Amino acid sequence: MKIVVVASFAPSLVNFRGRLLESLVSRGHEVIACAPEDDPGVAETLGRWGVRYQGIPMARAGINPFADLRTLGALARLFLRLRPGLVLAYTQKPIIYGGIAARLTAPRARRILMCSGLGYACTGGEGADRLRAFVRAVMARLFRLATARADRVLVFNRDDGIDMRRLGMVAPGQDIVQVPGSGVDVAHFRERPLPGGPPTFLMIARLLRDKGVVDYVEAARLVRKRHPEARFRILGPFDPNPSAVSERDMRGWVEEGTIEYLGSTHDVRPCLAEAGVFVLPSYYREGLPRSTLEAMATGRAIITTDSPGCREPVVHGENGWLVPVRDPQSLAAHMMRFIAQPDLMAQMGRRSREIAVGHYSVDQVNALLIDLMGLNEDRGAAPSTHDRRAMAASLAQQS
Numbered sequence: 001m002k003i004v005v006v007a008s009f010a011p012s013l014v015n016f017r018g019r020l021l022e023s024l025v026s027r028g029h030e031v032i033a034c035a036p037e038d039d040p041g042v043a044e045t046l047g048r049w050g051v052r053y054q055g056i057p058m059a060r061a062g063i064n065p066f067a068d069l070r071t072l073g074a075l076a077r078l079f080l081r082l083r084p085g086l087v088l089a090y091t092q093k094p095i096i097y098g099g100i101a102a103r104l105t106a107p108r109a110r111r112i113l114m115c116s117g118l119g120y121a122c123t124g125g126e127g128a129d130r131l132r133a134f135v136r137a138v139m140a141r142l143f144r145l146a147t148a149r150a151d152r153v154l155v156f157n158r159d160d161g162i163d164m165r166r167l168g169m170v171a172p173g174q175d176i177v178q179v180p181g182s183g184v185d186v187a188h189f190r191e192r193p194l195p196g197g198p199p200t201f202l203m204i205a206r207l208l209r210d211k212g213v214v215d216y217v218e219a220a221r222l223v224r225k226r227h228p229e230a231r232f233r234i235l236g237p238f239d240p241n242p243s244a245v246s247e248r249d250m251r252g253w254v255e256e257g258t259i260e261y262l263g264s265t266h267d268v269r270p271c272l273a274e275a276g277v278f279v280l281p282s283y284y285r286e287g288l289p290r291s292t293l294e295a296m297a298t299g300r301a302i303i304t305t306d307s308p309g310c311r312e313p314v315v316h317g318e319n320g321w322l323v324p325v326r327d328p329q330s331l332a333a334h335m336m337r338f339i340a341q342p343d344l345m346a347q348m349g350r351r352s353r354e355i356a357v358g359h360y361s362v363d364q365v366n367a368l369l370i371d372l373m374g375l376n377e378d379r380g381a382a383p384s385t386h387d388r389r390a391m392a393a394s395l396a397q398q399s
Contacts, residue, residue, distance in 0.1 A: 001085040002030045003029050003032070004031075005021065005032070005090075006098040007094055008091045009036075009060060010036070011037075011042060012035075012091075016290060019363070019366055023370065029375070031050070032052045034075075039053075058071045058097075068093070076104055076105045077105075079105040084106055084109045085110065086110040086373060087102040087111050087112070089112075090114035090116050092139065096139070098113075098146070099145070100142070103146070110151045110373065110374060112372070113150050113152065116181075117286050117287030118287075123210045123243075140168050143170065147171070148174075151374070152372050154177050154179050154369075157178065157308055159308035160287065179365065179372070181312075182290060182365065183366065184296070185297075186297045189294050189297035189356075191299040192272070194349065198229040198230060199229070199231070199339050199342070201230070201278075202271060202278055204271070204280075204291040204294075205280060205289075205291065206241070206244075207250070210282065212283060212284075212325075213234065214245070215331060216328075217259060220259060221258055222329065230339060233259070233262055233274075234259055235271050237264040268294060276300070276338065278301070279304070279331070280302070280305070282325075288312050289310060292310070297352075301320050301348035301352060302314050302319060302348075302352060303323060304323070305322065305324065306323065310322075313360065
């Protein structure tokens, strides 16, 4: 079968979907992966796996309707030319424009639409600023067009499925199935011993205020008043999103000695190995943060917010703690619990590794996704236990 995968960020095809793409090729499918970046490194890696890379015009973070119409037109022409048997689209713009284009030009193709988080437009709830409210209303209508009669609509957490239905992003009868994110390669992210030296906290995220960067900095200031030896690190790229932290902000935090900024990297493993606790104080509408899963696989305790997506992989008091959103005081207090009881880092870190291996291994997740895409049926296979578990997580009747 010819399969077209549509993404909004080229490196995600390798970093987040690579093992899935390799598995599809190994099953004899012809796979074409699409993203906006002209990224020779990604294209070369995909080519080694037998995946063809196709660049498409897409403004990943913009809301210019003319640019988005160009994206829709490009995808429609691509589908007319390729005649895919299955379209897999993930993240908002690929779901919207890939889903609509497939409805118009490839009506016989299976449409698998994977919502990996509701993102900027749905951050902040009903009281969000006017721009977000407007974007959310438009997005809801476009999602409904894209998901109409889709073969699968997948979400990474229960809250997203419920809110998609509440906001009218899917038709009342559309089934929504929860899957355990994109998984994590537990062999690549091996369990690592805790580092010696002063307590070290690490946050990995795009540098958005909605990701809780400012809360992390405020909590670091509070902790360092009592524990000046503690280290607070941030790893992640600057971002064009409207809620982005500026380079000037980051320079100020570094110069005052509160934060160590590590820049961005394609391999987070050394940074995770040097940290004792992973922190993600996000109130962004996450799907299921991959950075948290990677930290868990490494054997790190987690502090994150009790918010959609963030709470999914954390059992409060077992492999970490859940704190209220936008509450640097609570965040600081839980950081200081690890400083006061350092054995908790090892205890909760071991439990994190167990959960990552048992529930979020990329091989298990990909087996589930292949079942949900109906590709085992092509080989005459019966539905697997993964498929039955996924269907048990159906959110079709939730409101």
